[in-house]
Amino acid sequence: MNLYLATLLQAVLVPWLLGAAAVRCLGLRADGGWTTFWGWSYLVGQLLLAPVTLLWLWLDQPVPGQVLPWLAAAAAAALWWLGRRRAGDATDVGPKPAAARWERWLLALVLALLSAQLIDLALTANLEPEALGDGANIWASKAKALYVAERFDLAFALGSFVSHADYPLFNPLVQVWAFAGAGQVLQFENRLPIQAFGLALLLLAAGAARRHLRPAVAAPLLVLLCASDLQWLLGSVIADVMLAAGLLGAADAWLRFRAAGHPAWWRLMACGLAVALGAKNEGAMLVLALLLAAGIGVLLDRRGAVLPRPRRALGWLLLPAAAIAVHRWFNTRFGLHNDLFDPAMAGGRTFLQRLWELLPVRSPQVAAWYGRMFVDADRARLVFPALLLAALARPGRVLRGPAGVPLLAVAGGLSGYALVFVATPFLEVPGREHATGLSWHLSTAGARTAFHVLPLAWLGLAMALAELWPWARAVRTADDRGPQRNMTAIP
Amino acid sequence: MAAARITRRLFGAALAAVLGWQVAAGAVALVHAVDLGRSTTLHLRLTATTAERVARVLGEDAAIHRAVRETLPERALLLVQAPTALASASLQDLPQVRLLHQLKNLLYPILVANVPDPQRVVDDPRAGDEVWLLRLDHAAIAAGAPAEPVPAEPTLDPLPPPWQPVVRGRRFELWRHRRS
Numbered sequence: 001m002n003l004y005l006a007t008l009l010q011a012v013l014v015p016w017l018l019g020a021a022a023v024r025c026l027g028l029r030a031d032g033g034w035t036t037f038w039g040w041s042y043l044v045g046q047l048l049l050a051p052v053t054l055l056w057l058w059l060d061q062p063v064p065g066q067v068l069p070w071l072a073a074a075a076a077a078a079l080w081w082l083g084r085r086r087a088g089d090a091t092d093v094g095p096k097p098a099a100a101r102w103e104r105w106l107l108a109l110v111l112a113l114l115s116a117q118l119i120d121l122a123l124t125a126n127l128e129p130e131a132l133g134d135g136a137n138i139w140a141s142k143a144k145a146l147y148v149a150e151r152f153d154l155a156f157a158l159g160s161f162v163s164h165a166d167y168p169l170f171n172p173l174v175q176v177w178a179f180a181g182a183g184q185v186l187q188f189e190n191r192l193p194i195q196a197f198g199l200a201l202l203l204l205a206a207g208a209a210r211r212h213l214r215p216a217v218a219a220p221l222l223v224l225l226c227a228s229d230l231q232w233l234l235g236s237v238i239a240d241v242m243l244a245a246g247l248l249g250a251a252d253a254w255l256r257f258r259a260a261g262h263p264a265w266w267r268l269m270a271c272g273l274a275v276a277l278g279a280k281n282e283g284a285m286l287v288l289a290l291l292l293a294a295g296i297g298v299l300l301d302r303r304g305a306v307l308p309r310p311r312r313a314l315g316w317l318l319l320p321a322a323a324i325a326v327h328r329w330f331n332t333r334f335g336l337h338n339d340l341f342d343p344a345m346a347g348g349r350t351f352l353q354r355l356w357e358l359l360p361v362r363s364p365q366v367a368a369w370y371g372r373m374f375v376d377a378d379r380a381r382l383v384f385p386a387l388l389l390a391a392l393a394r395p396g397r398v399l400r401g402p403a404g405v406p407l408l409a410v411a412g413g414l415s416g417y418a419l420v421f422v423a424t425p426f427l428e429v430p431g432r433e434h435a436t437g438l439s440w441h442l443s444t445a446g447a448r449t450a451f452h453v454l455p456l457a458w459l460g461l462a463m464a465l466a467e468l469w470p471w472a473r474a475v476r477t478a479d480d481r482g483p484q485r486n487m488t489a490i491p
Numbered sequence: 492m493a494a495a496r497i498t499r500r501l502f503g504a505a506l507a508a509v510l511g512w513q514v515a516a517g518a519v520a521l522v523h524a525v526d527l528g529r530s531t532t533l534h535l536r537l538t539a540t541t542a543e544r545v546a547r548v549l550g551e552d553a554a555i556h557r558a559v560r561e562t563l564p565e566r567a568l569l570l571v572q573a574p575t576a577l578a579s580a581s582l583q584d585l586p587q588v589r590l591l592h593q594l595k596n597l598l599y600p601i602l603v604a605n606v607p608d609p610q611r612v613v614d615d616p617r618a619g620d621e622v623w624l625l626r627l628d629h630a631a632i633a634a635g636a637p638a639e640p641v642p643a644e645p646t647l648d649p650l651p652p653p654w655q656p657v658v659r660g661r662r663f664e665l666w667r668h669r670r671s
Contacts (some may be wrong), residue, residue, distance in 0.1 A: 224510075
């Protein structure tokens, strides 16, 4: 079979179906909101397969890689059957806002067109191999090193072939699954499973927006999300879209959990956090920002339904903890360090020392860059000032309500990134500022990092619009109308 | 109370204007981004083999990729004599720097190392018994000379034994060094 189509089947479709079966077992049903269901399915499917792939590599590939997709397909069938058996336990946890038929059709049409545009974009981008830039030097190279290494002996390859080898493993493992299924290193097709995270992000966003807004308002907002930096990020195998999808999913799941209290959302939130933490180092900072925002949200908004009870509920947090633990284990085993935090790689000064010294010097440049970025309509970055305007229109209501969570998380995330840029270890080389130093770092990473929180800002905007404009609000049905205090038991 | 209402309406109007502008700009950008196969054939986008895709991307230099793939064993060390390192590359060097980056990533697990002096590497006992050297004819590449047919006479200065020429193309030569 053609390698491209085979990779689509074994590295995109199989994980998607496995995830669908797993998500059903977690308590989420497609008939409660199919966009949310299928968005989560891809994230959970890939999250399930990543440790399997790592174990397969660790055991020195004990079975041919081509067997793995078949095993995953069998596991999907078994999980689906298990999900059917557990149908009585599951509750329909998806929102079912009422809407006129023409509005529902409009949203479906816009979603279909945007999905087609993303697929067209991916097909065009995949005419080029992943052979230049971060996609090649950080992510594809690490996947190739992992797949080709014998007896998990990676020290030489990580030192000589991979840039930033300390970055987490989720993205390379997703690619390795594609290599394993194909039985060879792929130069073009390895992007496909990473690009599918873009579709998953779109589906998650559609489900989240539909919960707050009527379809006729949610549809143009989706256009806005798709026209963002997602357009060029999907052209590469880099992990930024994965991170953004995990973060959006975790935030949306937390908000739904606070609103309705169903344990499925708690479990999915844990999955989203694990995706974000496993995608990039920056995920740790953004997850921290989200957790802080959620904590502040709990303090400010007493209307929320539930807080998790100990034991099994908190046990789900082992999932993101495991993502951190595996990353730490791998880096410790191969002696990998991050250039931002290892003084030995940054002129002997710690991050805080650099921050203290450089804050007065660099903060104007960083602030100016962010100022320019926030008014760039070409990449839909007006989402950020729009969120600010919406918050300023009803500050008390937005901050104290659920919309305060994404708003504060975005503020925390962007502030964290600004500080990281101030303390960047990349030094200016006179005459070569275009290739070194802060300007270079901002020009290459600034937009990407802003995109990590753009879907969160977009979600906050959708929620704030629902607060601000009653006519734009989704018409809620009984099962999605705020807290349900009889659902506090979290298994 | 009235002030709060006015403020809310002002910010609401500003928000509507910003959102309207952004949605319109986003929609236009998306329409412009649609390719729908205009840039290439459906075959290349969906069903082309890896070799066809590589040939499209590397053009004449796909011959280098093919020769190395067909000649070198996996995990071999391939030295490349490039004109400059990336950090000090001039504008004229960029096509070759780009080519080297592409080869490095496309050829893995063959390890491609850009070295100014290959002899120093082969003198190092850690380099192993067999080392390969890719010599690019910079003048031919810069002039856009075709990769094939192979010229009758070598275009680059010959290397002393035990270096042996293995493959010769219009724009490159592949040499092998075996430790005796």
